[in-house]
Amino acid sequence: MQSYLVTAVAALAAATVALLLVGVVHRVIRRLGRRSLLMTELTDHSHRPFQVAATVLAVQLAVRFSTRYAVGSPWRQVLLHALVLTMIAATAWLVASLLVVVEDTALARFRVDVPNNRHARRVRTQVVLLRRLTIAVIVVLALGVMLMTFPEVRGIGAGVLTSAGVVAAVAALAAQSLLGNVFAGLQLAFSDAVRLDDVVVVEGEWGRIEELTLSYVVVQSWDDRRLILPTSYFTKTPFQNWTRTEAAVLGTAEFDVDWAVPVQAMREELRRQVESSELWDGRVCVLQVTDATGGVIKVRALVSAADAGSLWDLRCLVREHLVAWVRDHQPTALPRTRAEVGDASGALPWQAVRSRRPVRRLPDTEMPDDARLFGGSEDGEARSEAFVGREEPADSRR
Numbered sequence: 093m094q095s096y097l098v099t100a101v102a103a104l105a106a107a108t109v110a111l112l113l114v115g116v117v118h119r120v121i122r123r124l125g126r127r128s129l130l131m132t133e134l135t136d137h138s139h140r141p142f143q144v145a146a147t148v149l150a151v152q153l154a155v156r157f158s159t160r161y162a163v164g165s166p167w168r169q170v171l172l173h174a175l176v177l178t179m180i181a182a183t184a185w186l187v188a189s190l191l192v193v194v195e196d197t198a199l200a201r202f203r204v205d206v207p208n209n210r211h212a213r214r215v216r217t218q219v220v221l222l223r224r225l226t227i228a229v230i231v232v233l234a235l236g237v238m239l240m241t242f243p244e245v246r247g248i249g250a251g252v253l254t255s256a257g258v259v260a261a262v263a264a265l266a267a268q269s270l271l272g273n274v275f276a277g278l279q280l281a282f283s284d285a286v287r288l289d290d291v292v293v294v295e296g297e298w299g300r301i302e303e304l305t306l307s308y309v310v311v312q313s314w315d316d317r318r319l320i321l322p323t324s325y326f327t328k329t330p331f332q333n334w335t336r337t338e339a340a341v342l343g344t345a346e347f348d349v350d351w352a353v354p355v356q357a358m359r360e361e362l363r364r365q366v367e368s369s370e371l372w373d374g375r376v377c378v379l380q381v382t383d384a385t386g387g388v389i390k391v392r393a394l395v396s397a398a399d400a401g402s403l404w405d406l407r408c409l410v411r412e413h414l415v416a417w418v419r420d421h422q423p424t425a426l427p428r429t430r431a432e433v434g435d436a437s438g439a440l441p442w443q444a445v446r447s448r449r450p451v452r453r454l455p456d457t458e459m460p461d462d463a464r465l466f467g468g469s470e471d472g473e474a475r476s477e478a479f480v481g482r483e484e485p486a487d488s489r490r
Contacts, residue, residue: 289301
């Protein structure tokens with residue numbers, strides 16, 4: 093009985109000393125690392141697992157050296173085995189926390205709250221997925237090491253290894269979908285096809301990538317709904333990524349109006365409106381007639397904004413303003429249906445007569461920039477080169 097009491101006192105004393113030492117180290121690191129992000133992360137994330145690991149190690153050593161009188165007894169073997177299992181779990185926790193500290197320190201160098209954050213979002217996506225993968229690997233390795241401490245498991249190891257091929261084939265067939273999503277998640281992380289905070293259009297829904305894991309992707313729609321999609325969706329199904337290269341995007345507002353609409357006046361009104369709005373980024377403001385069938389003409393206003401949210405508001409603002417402008421200042425341009433009765437000669441006074449005066453056509457040099465999407469400005473010339481290609485000199489093509 094006295095020996096058991098000595099063992100208990102030794103274990104308690106060892107745990108107390110370990111806790112005191114860890115507390116002293118924690119205070120010293122916190123005081124010395126006030127200006128160091130790495131030290132701050134260590135004190136925040138690794139203090140608790142280090143405390144548990146140090147305490148379990150101290151108790152294990154105390155029990156091992158204070159129970160020499162009971163060498164070979166079953167209770168000592170069971171107690172030491174339990175402490176070894178606890179030590180393995182605590183060590184895995186400590187290693188995982190250290191990896192999290194390193195990843196958080198690396199992520200702090202890449203800010204995502206700035207306008208040009210494409211590279212930072214790419215690094216953040218890769219680090220977050222690697223964190224999940226490394227933690228999963230650490231957990232699996234820790235469980236494997238814990239199982240190997242049992243003699244029964246070591247005894248059947250040879251049989252397991254001989255049948256590993258069959259088991260692997262069965263597991264691969266059973267977990268084909270899961271493994272496909274895992275590999276798809278890794279592909280998304282390192283192919284840079286989609287990143288955290290990217291603005292995408294999936295399943296007809298417009299939203300941003302809120303969370304990206306190895307098995308699924310969470311898309312936050314514009315109305316705060318969440319779409320949960322498997323990662324394999326983004327490797328097998330086409331989708332729109334509005335922020336693939338930059339956040340600035342183009343958007344349209346289309347109108348069906350009568351043939352009597354003064355297009356140039358409408359173009360000038362569009363320019364005046366967007367120039368007075370802080371949502372416009374100053375790149376693109378174009379109004380073109382894209383169709384003329386069915387008794388009406390289709391007018392498309394193309395504008396640009398710095399990000400998808402600003403573009404949505406700008407499109408709504410342009411649509412609302414031009415609708416009011418046509419209604420109040422050009423009522424004859426409102427869509428209408430005409431029915432004309434008479435002979436085909438056009439001799440009646442109320443019938444439209446073709447003008448005999450020649451129609452003056454503006455040369456290309458007089459076409460306003462607001463009427464051209466591919467040309468007229470530096471942004472338009474760059475867009476033309478992207479879709480057509482650079483013009484080569486005549487001598488170079490010979």
